[in-house]
Amino acid sequence: MSSMKAPRGTVDLLPEETAKWQYVEKMLKDICNNYHFYEIRTPLFEHTEVFQRGVGDSTDIVQKEMYTFEDRGGRSLTLRPEGTASVVRSFVEHKMHGYADQPVKLYYFAPMFRYERPQKGRMRQLNQFGVEVLGSSDPAVDAEVIDLAMSCYQELGLNSLKLIINSLGDQESRESHRQALVDHFMPYKDELCSDCRVRLEQNPMRILDCKTDKDHAAMDTAPSVLDHLNAYSEDYFEKVKNYLTLMGIDFEVDANLVRGLDYYNHTAFEIMSEAEGFGAITTLTGGGRYNGLTEELGGPATPGIGFGMGMERLVMALEAEHVAIPSENELDCFLVAVGDEADKASVRLIHDLRKNGIQIDRDYQGRKMKAQLKAADRYRAKYVLILGENEVDQQLVNVKEMKTGNQEEVPLNQAVAYMQEKLSGGNSNE
Structure with a gap:
């Protein structure tokens, strides 16, 4: 392959395509403004430790997908594979937890870099729109963030959407569920894929998200996280669901929905496209609450919640539903x-x-x-x-x-x- 072509997993966006992206980006910025969010821009690369600590050593992103290199000073640097860790690092570094107005509500548009097999809508350089809210553990904030994500799609004209939510519980609930998963899957350890054998030791909840073992009989009888929620976590989840209902937002609860990053707890959600012909991978957006990430990155205990939305997949969904993007090329x-x-x-x-x-x-x-x-x-x-x-x-x-x-x-x-x-x-x- 010629080195004078774009690297595998990257694409050029030509003017007729960028016109669509500019329209979409403006709509998303206007929506964020209505929700009183402010834009943040972080560096394209960070010290590798930011992602090791912020994303989690046991995740596929850290173990398999990061573009990591040493600079001339011998420092290990990594091209940003996701947005949350960078935003939280900036939040801690600039002491935004000391701002008079809390929570701090941020959004970003940023390229991400992941070394994975390129396929339609999933590239090695992907573009992401995301939001993060730091400084409040009110379940109303969870509902607001989900509402913002749904509004982005609906105001752009998408109709074939499905919202899936789950609760991962607080730390106590997660520990209880973790032990139940270890007890359940340990007899099948030798039948699981090599990744899941590692996950059994490090983060057994992620076995539920495995594409290789998804049809294993043990998956159907795996203990549900919802059966291990303590009273506080149950009450928290009920409040989130009630807020969504008050907003008129339809949702489904899926106990098998887990987020791939180690720091998530309580609310987790995904938004899927059900448009005909969209493709096998239907997820448009994934997000959830992360209480504990700021401490991992050297800051004070600060609750947070956010989501990441792939721009490529958003544009694909608009095309799948034949949404006409207004032309401004006069x-x-x-x-x-x-x-x-x-x-x-x-x-x-x-x-x-x-x-x-x-x-x-x-x-x-x-x-x-x-x-x-x-x-x-x-x-x-x-x-x-x-x-x-x-x-x-x-x-x-x-x-x-x-x-x-x-x-x-x-x-x-x-x-x-x-x-x-x-x-x-x-x-x-x-």
Whole structure:
């Protein structure tokens, strides 16, 4: 394979595709603003320990998927494989737990890097939108974060969605469930895959999420985490479900839903696409509560909850449901200049129009007038401004509205005001 092509598991987003992404990103930012979230931007790479401690040594991400390298100073650095650990590291480093207003509500757009087998919607460089709320253990926050995630999809026009929720319980509940899983799976240890034999020692809950052993008979009879919730955890989960019901958000409880990261507890959730033809991997978003992560990264005990949403999978879901993304590729104006003097005059005119907020382009190929007009058509220009030698002599510009074909001669020194009025919907003849 040629080294002059994009590396395996990465793609170029060309202008027609980035237009879709820009529309989606703007919608997501507007929704976050409505929910009073603020954007955070963290480095592309971190000290490897941030992810070892923040994601968990027993996870597939840390064990198999990270892009890790040594810099010239011998420090181990890792390209960011997920967003939460970086955000929490920043939260701790900058003492955001000391802010007067709590909880701290953050969102991010960021590329992530995971060495895994590329497939549709799952790349080695993936783009993620995510939110994190740090500083509150109120179950209403859990419901708000789930509501935000659902709103993102619904306001973009998706309908074929399924929300799955579960409770992993607090530390006491998890320990009780952990022991029950060890007791249950230990007799089958030699029948499990090599990964699950390790998980049995390190994090037995993740056996329930194994793709290799999912059809093993022991999976069907595995103890449910919901049977091991203590009174506090049961009450917490009931409150989350009640809040979702009050918001009119439909959900299903799935006791086998576990999150792949070690730090999750209490609420866990996933949003799936049920659109026909979306593909075998239906998960769009995964998230949950993580109480204990800030301590792992050197900060004070601070409860948190968040989710990560794959942008590639979001765009795939929009395509699967045939959601039309509004096109914004119309051009306000295209300037056609014929002759040397007109070419010179166009330079200042274009500069003045742009400085006054008017979108305009011109020909840079030295083409004849007919070819320039064709270019204006291809750009879907609303207006064409024509400058020839005669117009320059008379200090005029010929303005043609493409939709109606109407033309009008406008003094050059009034062209900016004329175009501003036209583009704002006004009528200069009134």
